Amino acid sequence: MRFHEYGDPGVLRYEDVEQPTPGAGQVRVRVAATSFNPIDASVRAGNMQGPMPVVLPHTPGRDVAGTVDALGEGVDGFEAGAAVVGFLPMTDDGASAEYVLAPAEVLTAAPKSVPLAEAAALPLVGLTAYQALFDHGKLAAGQHVLINGAGGAVGGYAVQLAKNAGAHVIATASPRSAEAVKAADEVIDHTTTDVTAAVREPVDVALNLAPVAPEQLAALVTLVRPGGVVVNTTVWMPAPSDEERNVRGIDLFVRSDADQLAQLVALVDRGELRVEVAERVPLAELGALHARAAEGAVHGKVIVLPPTA
Numbered sequence: 001m002r003f004h005e006y007g008d009p010g011v012l013r014y015e016d017v018e019q020p021t022p023g024a025g026q027v028r029v030r031v032a033a034t035s036f037n038p039i040d041a042s043v044r045a046g047n048m049q050g051p052m053p054v055v056l057p058h059t060p061g062r063d064v065a066g067t068v069d070a071l072g073e074g075v076d077g078f079e080a081g082a083a084v085v086g087f088l089p090m091t092d093d094g095a096s097a098e099y100v101l102a103p104a105e106v107l108t109a110a111p112k113s114v115p116l117a118e119a120a121a122l123p124l125v126g127l128t129a130y131q132a133l134f135d136h137g138k139l140a141a142g143q144h145v146l147i148n149g150a151g152g153a154v155g156g157y158a159v160q161l162a163k164n165a166g167a168h169v170i171a172t173a174s175p176r177s178a179e180a181v182k183a184a185d186e187v188i189d190h191t192t193t194d195v196t197a198a199v200r201e202p203v204d205v206a207l208n209l210a211p212v213a214p215e216q217l218a219a220l221v222t223l224v225r226p227g228g229v230v231v232n233t234t235v236w237m238p239a240p241s242d243e244e245r246n247v248r249g250i251d252l253f254v255r256s257d258a259d260q261l262a263q264l265v266a267l268v269d270r271g272e273l274r275v276e277v278a279e280r281v282p283l284a285e286l287g288a289l290h291a292r293a294a295e296g297a298v299h300g301k302v303i304v305l306p307p308t309a
Contacts, residue, residue, distance in 0.1 A: 001096040001286045002059040006046030009290035013057075014283070020093075020101045022072035027104050029084060030069040033117035033303040034061035034095035036281075037124050041290055052090045060286075061094030061304065062087055064102060065110055065120035075104045083110040085265065087123035087256040095120075096286055098306045108258045111268040111275070118277050119265075121153070121301040126264045126273075128254040129158035132231045133165070136250045137205035141166030144203040146223060148195065149210025150184065151177025153276070153301040154233065157264075158207060159184050160273050170199060172210075176299070180276065199223045208232045208239070221247055277303055 003011040022028045040060040042048050068082045078084070086107040088094055093101070110119045132154075133139045139162060147158050151173035162169045163183050171184035174191050181187055188198045195216075202225035208217060211234050221230050221240040229248045232239035239249030267273035278300025281289050284307070292298050 001283055002057045002093075003044055004057040006044065006049075006056075008045070009041075009287045009294065011044065012060075012287040012290060014286075017097075019099055022070050022075075022101055024073040025075060025104055026072040026101045027068055027075060027078055027084070027107060028070040028072075029064055029066040029086075029095070029100050029102055029107075030308070031064060031066040031095050031098055031100055031306050033063075033065050033120035033280075033305050035063040035120045035124070036286075036289055036293065036298070036302045036304060037062055038293070039090075039124075040094075041293055044290065054091050059093040059096050059100075061096035061100075062090065063120045063123045064088055064095035064100055065116050065118075065122075066095070066100075067116075069099060072104075078104065078107070083112075083116050083119075084108065085110045085119045085123055085261065086258065087127055087254075087261065089256065096283060096304060098308050106256045106258055108262040108265060111265045113269045113271070114275050117280070117303055117305060118275055119268075120303045121275050121277050122264060122268070123256075123261055124254060125153040125301065126157045127257060127260055128154045128233060128252065129161055130260055130264060131254060131257075132207050132233065132252050133158060133161055133205065136231045136252060137207065137229055139165055139167055139205050142168075143205065144168045144170065144201070145205040145207060146170045146172075146195075146199060146203045146220070147181075147184070148172050148190075148206065148208045148212070148220060150181045152180075152209060155209050156180040156276055157273070158209070161267075164267065164272055170203065180300075195219075196223060202228070204228045206230045208234065210234070221249065277301055279303070280305055283307065
């Protein structure tokens with residue numbers, strides 16, 4: 001599935017192409033599944049041509065779960081048939097296909113405790129949560145973290161990872177997402193409650209995952225103790241900061257990291273991190289999935305299955 005021009009979901013075409021041949025340092029992966037991420041829709045619409053220029057025609061799909069099919073020159077550590085997962089480079093062709101080429105360094109062994117296709121629900125959103133909390137938030141045991149907009153795919157992982165780290169977790173979510181945030185210590189229903197009024201004591205880290213109004217984002221900084229941090233994933237609005245109280249504001253751009261992904265896989269296999277899949281959609285219906293997402297009708301993590309899966 002790829003698009004030859006930017007535009008609405010109708011530009012996505014389901015078509016036959018030549019099977020790609022791996023070059024030096026690349027692995028050809030037979031795709032078991034990819035997933036839908038909102039960034040896919042932004043790239044397709046042409047909204048990311050500055051920060052994420054792609055070559056047209058372009059195949060979307062940043063996440064991949066599948067099996068090693070062929071190795072390019074100089075690739076070690078992988079064998080044909082091995083199950084792998086990875087977060088593909090943002091500007092390369094993605095995994096909305098039967099086969100995809102991936103740099104070997106972005107891949108790691110897939111979890112053994114979940115079906116391979118479901119592992120496609122882990123890389124991008126799991127790494128976003130991990131990097132937000134630990135690379136940027138420096139979250140540690142005993143600290144308090146507010147996860148604003150915790151009901152989505154990233155939030156579900158962030159709640160689990162923060163709890164695993166020994167933090168006190170305050171999550172905001174709608175009643176529809178109550179199951180996704182059940183591990184949190186406190187849950188605030190943001191549809192009925194003012195978040196700033198409901199947080200009773202300062203937090204060390206505020207993680208914003210929600211497309212809130214600018215004034216709501218700015219209010220989060222008031223909930224953070226001096227020396228703390230606001231990490232924001234809605235990068236079209238800069239993260240707020242407060243220099244007088246040494247509260248830092250960080251805008252998160254997730255990066256591929258196979259070592260961190262391997263840590264997440266290990267947590268999955270130890271039963272300490274749940275992989276949640278809300279829907280399974282055939283690759284041929286990816287255009288319809290993009291259309292539903294544009295209407296706000298996609299909730300939870302959706303994996304996309306090629307016809308060979």
